[in-house]
Amino acid sequence: MRQLAIYLALSLCLFASKMMAQDTNTKGEQEKQTFEAKARAIADKIEKITTEEKINLKNKVEEVNVQLEKGLLTTEQAEVNKKKLAESSANTIENKIASVQNDLSDLIQQKVDGKITAVDTTKIYGKFLSVSIGDSEKKKNKSPKPERRTTSQFLFALGLNNVVTNGSVDKSDFRYFGSHFYEWGVTWNTRMLKNDNLMHLKYGFSVMYNNLRPTENRSFVVNGNQTNLEVNPVHQDDSRFKNVYLVVPLHLEFDLSKGGMHNDTRLFKTHQGARLGLGGYIGTNLKSKQYLNYDNDGYSSQEITKGDFNTNNFIYGLSAYIGYKETSLYLKYDMNPLFQNNTIKQNNVSLGVRFDLN
Numbered sequence: 001m002r003q004l005a006i007y008l009a010l011s012l013c014l015f016a017s018k019m020m021a022q023d024t025n026t027k028g029e030q031e032k033q034t035f036e037a038k039a040r041a042i043a044d045k046i047e048k049i050t051t052e053e054k055i056n057l058k059n060k061v062e063e064v065n066v067q068l069e070k071g072l073l074t075t076e077q078a079e080v081n082k083k084k085l086a087e088s089s090a091n092t093i094e095n096k097i098a099s100v101q102n103d104l105s106d107l108i109q110q111k112v113d114g115k116i117t118a119v120d121t122t123k124i125y126g127k128f129l130s131v132s133i134g135d136s137e138k139k140k141n142k143s144p145k146p147e148r149r150t151t152s153q154f155l156f157a158l159g160l161n162n163v164v165t166n167g168s169v170d171k172s173d174f175r176y177f178g179s180h181f182y183e184w185g186v187t188w189n190t191r192m193l194k195n196d197n198l199m200h201l202k203y204g205f206s207v208m209y210n211n212l213r214p215t216e217n218r219s220f221v222v223n224g225n226q227t228n229l230e231v232n233p234v235h236q237d238d239s240r241f242k243n244v245y246l247v248v249p250l251h252l253e254f255d256l257s258k259g260g261m262h263n264d265t266r267l268f269k270t271h272q273g274a275r276l277g278l279g280g281y282i283g284t285n286l287k288s289k290q291y292l293n294y295d296n297d298g299y300s301s302q303e304i305t306k307g308d309f310n311t312n313n314f315i316y317g318l319s320a321y322i323g324y325k326e327t328s329l330y331l332k333y334d335m336n337p338l339f340q341n342n343t344i345k346q347n348n349v350s351l352g353v354r355f356d357l358n
Contacts, residue, residue, distance in 0.1 A: 049096045057089040071152045071186050075358045150190040151270055151358060157183040158329050159352015164333070165344060173229055178213035181350045189253065189270055189356075197268045200253040202277060209287075210247040210348055213238070220290055220309060225341040226346050227310045237300075238293040243338075243348075245315050247283030270356055274324050281332070282316045310339045321354050330354035 063081055068078040093258050160167050162180035213218075216302025218229045219239045233241070257272035292303040303349040318330035334348040 009079065024044075025156045027243050034193065036078075050093055053089050053093050053096075057085060061086050061141060069152065071154055074154075088146045140177055149194075150188055151189050153189060153271070153356040153358055155183065155185045155187050155204065155206055155354070155356055157181075157352055157354040159330065159350060161212065161348065161350045163212065163338060163346040164349050165346050169349065173218070174214040174341050175215055181255075181352065182209040183207065183354075185249075187249065187356065191268060191270075195258065197270075200255055200256055200270065201255045202251040202279070203249065205248050207245065208247055208283070210245070210350065212241045214241070219292055222307070225310060227339045227342060232292070234294060234296075236292050237295050238291070240291040241309075242289045243311060244286045244289070245283045245290075246286055247281040247315065249281040249319065251277040251279030251319070253277040271326050271356060275322070275328065277319075277328070279320070280318045282314075285311055285313050285315060310341060312338065312340050323354070326356050326358070328354045328356070 023240050054213055064073065064078050064081050064085070067073045068075065073081070159181060160176065161174050161179045162174055162176060167171070174193075183206050185204055187202055187204030187206075190201045190203075191197060192201055217232050217236055218241075219236070220227055220241055221230045254276045255270055256274040257269045285308075288307065288309045290305045290309070292305075294301050294303070314336070315332040315334060316330055316336060319330070319331045321328035323329055330352050332350045337345040337347055341347065
């Protein structure tokens with residue numbers, strides 16, 4: 001509204017200058033100052049305010065983009081931050097331009113009093129308009145940028161965990177709904193073909209937590225190079241065996257997200273449609289722990305044992321996921337057995353839900 005008042009005031013000044021042209025021509029040039037010079041100075045001041053604030057806004061938006069690329073912000077959070085920055089910048093421009101209104105009021109009063117010469121103010125008026133209308137037209141006609149060829153996601157997954165013994169999970173020694181897994185990490189998604197959105201290479205790193213809860217009051221006992229499940233002589237409320245791995249996942253992802261066209265520019269999107277990922281992972285065992293919880297005569301206690309338990313230090317396996325947008329059904333299977341030297345080979349298997357958050 002303040003900018004509109006400035007434009008109207010300058011228009012009225014143009015009309016007044018024509019009405020008073022004869023009076024101003026009779027006065028000495030030594031007693032007058034040019035209206036054009038002062039109006040141009042005010043216009044330059046407004047343009048400077050706008051330009052400086054644009055540069056400041058651009059720098060702040062670039063900082064948000066850097067945070068987005070590093071995975072510190074989601075796409076939704078980045079858009080909210082950019083909108084807030086734009087609103088704040090607009091308010092700053094409006095407040096700073098408001099301070100120029102006093103100069104404009106004095107200039108108009110001098111014009112009415114005939115203290116400055118009459119000139120054609122069309123160019124000055126147009127300069128004011130270019131600050132606002134020109135920017136609006138640029139924004140209106142600006143083409144949206146296609147999504148970057150490589151994007152980043154925060155990975156989080158959880159679900160059921162168990163072991164495959166002799167090719168089957170039937171009659172497992174571990175609770176089906178009590179044994180679970182968690183996984184979190186960062187991945188990058190790179191479109192493999194420049195002009196086709198179907199195939200992507202998805203890679204990154206993540207931390208896996210695999211938990212197994214034995215049945216029938218049993219827990220793991222190390223006997224030389226063998227790690228066996230044995231019945232605990234004392235009744236235990238809970239027994240849990242946990243392995244933590246640092247892994248590098250790698251998947252070939254097929255993304256059916258629809259893009260579009262804008263002014264002959266093809267737009268590519270990811271995680272906006274059905275997705276299928278096929279691949280695997282390799283990694284290392286960070287630690288193994290066993291938790292035993294007891295309740296003796298009303299007193300609760302927990303025993304935590306940390307060691308290698310003869311587990312494999314190296315892990316590798318196959319994994320796949322299928323879903324829609326950011327949510328997928330997730331399956332992973334360790335190709336190498338849980339324990340190095342056990343007579344009976346047991347391979348970890350997990351089934352759950354996976355979230356790839358842009």
